[in-house]
Structures are given as C-alpha cells and as structure tokens.
Amino acid sequence: MKWESAIRDYEHYLKIERGLSANSIENYVLDIRKLVFFLEENKISLSPIHIQKEVIQQFIYEVAKKLNPRSQARIISGLKSFFNYLCFEDYRKDNPLDLIESPKIGRKLPDTLSEEDIDRLIAAIDLSKPEGERNRSIIESLYGCGLRVSELIELRLSDLYFDEGFIKVTGKGDKQRFVPIGGHTQKYINIYISEVRAHIPVQKGYEDILYLNRRGKKLSRAMIFTIVKQLAELAGLKKTISPHTFRHSFASHLLENGADLRAIQLMLGHESITTTEIYMHVDRSHLKEIMETYHPRK
Numbered sequence: 001m002k003w004e005s006a007i008r009d010y011e012h013y014l015k016i017e018r019g020l021s022a023n024s025i026e027n028y029v030l031d032i033r034k035l036v037f038f039l040e041e042n043k044i045s046l047s048p049i050h051i052q053k054e055v056i057q058q059f060i061y062e063v064a065k066k067l068n069p070r071s072q073a074r075i076i077s078g079l080k081s082f083f084n085y086l087c088f089e090d091y092r093k094d095n096p097l098d099l100i101e102s103p104k105i106g107r108k109l110p111d112t113l114s115e116e117d118i119d120r121l122i123a124a125i126d127l128s129k130p131e132g133e134r135n136r137s138i139i140e141s142l143y144g145c146g147l148r149v150s151e152l153i154e155l156r157l158s159d160l161y162f163d164e165g166f167i168k169v170t171g172k173g174d175k176q177r178f179v180p181i182g183g184h185t186q187k188y189i190n191i192y193i194s195e196v197r198a199h200i201p202v203q204k205g206y207e208d209i210l211y212l213n214r215r216g217k218k219l220s221r222a223m224i225f226t227i228v229k230q231l232a233e234l235a236g237l238k239k240t241i242s243p244h245t246f247r248h249s250f251a252s253h254l255l256e257n258g259a260d261l262r263a264i265q266l267m268l269g270h271e272s273i274t275t276t277e278i279y280m281h282v283d284r285s286h287l288k289e290i291m292e293t294y295h296p297r298k
Helices: 003-016 022-041 053-066 069-088 115-123 130-145 149-153 183-195 221-235 243-256 261-268 273-281 284-294
Strands: 166-170 176-180
Touching: 003 022, 003 069, 022 053, 022 069, 053 069, 115 130, 115 221, 115 243, 130 149, 130 183, 130 221, 130 243, 149 221, 149 243, 176 261, 221 243, 243 261
Parallel strands: none
Antiparallel strands: 166 176
16 A cells, blocks of 8 residues: 555545544645655655554654654644554554654643733724725634634625524534624624625635635635734734634633633534633633632632
C-alpha cells in the first residue's frame, strides 16, 4: 500500500464514517503529509504498512525542534488516528505510535475581550464603505451568537429565524443546532441584508449565503481573520485576537453574568461539557464572589 492511496482511503473514512468537516479532514491529512515529506527528504522508503516506531520517533524528534508542545501533541494524535484506521482495516497488526507519549501541555485558557474592547473594535469600522456594514454585522454575529468562523461563513439566509429569535448553525461534523439571537444582532444583520447585500451581484450557487464578498461569493476563513486583525490594529488593541476570540468572549461573558454552563454548552455546540468547563477558569474572581454571596457557610 502506497501513502497516497492510504491517505485517500483515510480521507474517505473521515468523511463518510466519522462525518468530519472538510476543515477537520484537511488538518488530519496535513499531519500525515508532514510525515511523508520527512520520509522523502531523508530518502526513507517505507510504506504506511511497514513503517515502524523508531522512524516515527525520528520524525517527532525533528518536529519537536520547530513546533511547540501543543502542536507536537496534535500531530502525534493525528498520526495515532491514521494508524488506528490502518489497524482497523487490517492493513497493520499494530499501531507504531502506541508507546509514543505526547508532550505534557498545560490547559490553555482562552483569550477574551472585554465589552469595552468589543465596542472599540466596532467603533473602528468605517461605515462609509459598503463592507463596513457587513463587517459590523460579522463582528456582532461572532460575538452575539458565539459562532466558529467556519459556522459564520456557511450561515445562510434560510438559517435565519428572526421571528422565533433563533438561527440554525451547522457546526463540526455537519451537526446542526439552534442558537438564540438577540434583537441587537438581528438589527445589524438586517441592515447589512437590506442596504448592502441586496445590491451585490450574487454569483450562481451563493444565492442563499448570508455573508458575501464584493464579487458575490462566499467569504473565506482567511478573509474573516484579516478583517478582525485589521480592526484590532485600527482600534489600538494590544491583544492578539482572532475570530475565535469572540466565541470565547461570548461564553465567558455569559458565565460571568450567571448563565448556566449546560446552556452555554448547547449554544456553543460542544459535544462534551468538559470542553465548556474551561470557561470556569477564566474569571476565578467572579466565582469567588458567587461563593461568598450565595453559600450558607461563607
């Protein structure tokens, strides 16, 4: 079995059997291709069936020189998944990564923005340009609904249930959930739709996509990152932020204001409550205040 055919079969498995999104599949495959590149660069002729632990350890040693522990751990996890698949399909009898440990990494707390930070970002938007209204609507949607960037760019007009106060979001693995949307966010989406989107020559196939570029096509992930980065510079924010920062801020602000963790989990689309629990560590002072206020043995 050659690497390319093994990778192709694995991609099919991730898509059909595990129902992963295109972005997740791309990340899994990227890790395998890094290993293949290492083999080619070092003129090591071993197939995915015959490669052994010692060679993979050499690869990880090289990776460790360039990547931080978190990235190393992700690559090891991705390769374990790939070789587990080969074992499951009876191409191999063992997983060469079974005895390879991932580097220990601390639990990274998410970066967040204050309400003042978000107001400064929005104030930095140039509303004299058509894309200004679009960008304001994008920021309001990221923060107001806690969306992932992939969820935002896939949002459709037919997903907006404003009368009911919800939007339908397609998350990881094409799993759908309904997320509440407040009147404030609805207002700016409606302004964008009526004053900007209505005047864009929409390309075929993108008629239902909410957020469009000037050419009438869907915005890319990279474009959303660029918009956020430029706004942060204009607003004079020293924090390193990304579209995901608004999602973290959404969850943290809800928790700080007394929202139930289970409700936040449902809105974020986390499969496990453990993922959502990371926000319990963001503002310990707030939790201490709750303890002192409400516990009978304070």
